[in-house]
Amino acid sequence: MKKYGAEFFGTFWLVFGGCGSAVLAAGFPELGIGFAGVALAFGLTVLTMAFAVGHISGGHFNPAVSIGLWAGGRFPAGQLLPYIISQVLGGIAAAAVLWVIASGKVGFDSTQGFALNGYDAGSPGGYSLTSALVAEIVLTAFFLIVILGATSKRAPAGFAPIAIGLALTLIHLISIPVTNTSVNPARSTAVAVVAGNALAIKQLWLFWVAPIIGALLGAGVYRFIGNSDD
Numbered sequence: 001m002k003k004y005g006a007e008f009f010g011t012f013w014l015v016f017g018g019c020g021s022a023v024l025a026a027g028f029p030e031l032g033i034g035f036a037g038v039a040l041a042f043g044l045t046v047l048t049m050a051f052a053v054g055h056i057s058g059g060h061f062n063p064a065v066s067i068g069l070w071a072g073g074r075f076p077a078g079q080l081l082p083y084i085i086s087q088v089l090g091g092i093a094a095a096a097v098l099w100v101i102a103s104g105k106v107g108f109d110s111t112q113g114f115a116l117n118g119y120d121a122g123s124p125g126g127y128s129l130t131s132a133l134v135a136e137i138v139l140t141a142f143f144l145i146v147i148l149g150a151t152s153k154r155a156p157a158g159f160a161p162i163a164i165g166l167a168l169t170l171i172h173l174i175s176i177p178v179t180n181t182s183v184n185p186a187r188s189t190a191v192a193v194v195a196g197n198a199l200a201i202k203q204l205w206l207f208w209v210a211p212i213i214g215a216l217l218g219a220g221v222y223r224f225i226g227n228s229d230d
Contacts, residue, residue, distance in 0.1 A: 006057035011090035018042035019115035039172030047165025068144040068215030091190030110195040125177035140214025
């Protein structure tokens with residue numbers, strides 16, 4: 001249960017910190033943190049919680065990561081479902097708290113923002129379904145390669161959270177205009193459900209399917225290029 005609790009609170013911090021930076025701080029007049037600030041915020045959430053609770057649960061905070069680690073031979077299949085449930089519930093709890101805070105501003109409308117992921121009309125830059133699908137698959141695949149490599153027995157000990165956090169920052173710097181960046185089904189589900197945005201919920205399938213495919217591909221690539229004792 002401690003592992004599941006660590007995944008709950010770790011995913012809570014990821015959604016609250018990452019999406020919170022986008023909802024509350026990114027567009028603030030003159031002093032807004034912008035895309036770069038949001039990207040850094042997402043990276044920092046993973047970096048900080050990986051150091052804080054990674055030794056308890058492994059610091060997944062993402063269903064796609066859990067599935068990728070299983071495919072990479074690093075995680076038991078029997079724990080997949082409870083990990084994923086914990087991650088989704090943690091994300092929803094964070095989105096609910098964020099909604100309470102954000103709704104305190106006059107004129108706030110969660111259905112028109114709230115760090116939602118999407119394609120076509122739901123994409124910040126108007127990118128197509130194909131663009132979103134390819135971006136989410138490729139970026140999640142490389143995220144898993146970084147995770148598996150940084151946590152390898154042959155990698156420098158103690159530095160994995162830094163590499164993983166910076167990788168997530170880079171991923172957001174690339175793809176915020178395309179999909180608002182998911183690579184994490186729990187993060188996408190949390191804000192879509194709490195916001196009650198019909199389009200985001202309708203398009204949510206992509207932000208489960210693409211990251212999972214990407215995670216499996218990334219695990220496959222790393223198993224090919226890595227060593228069997230990783």
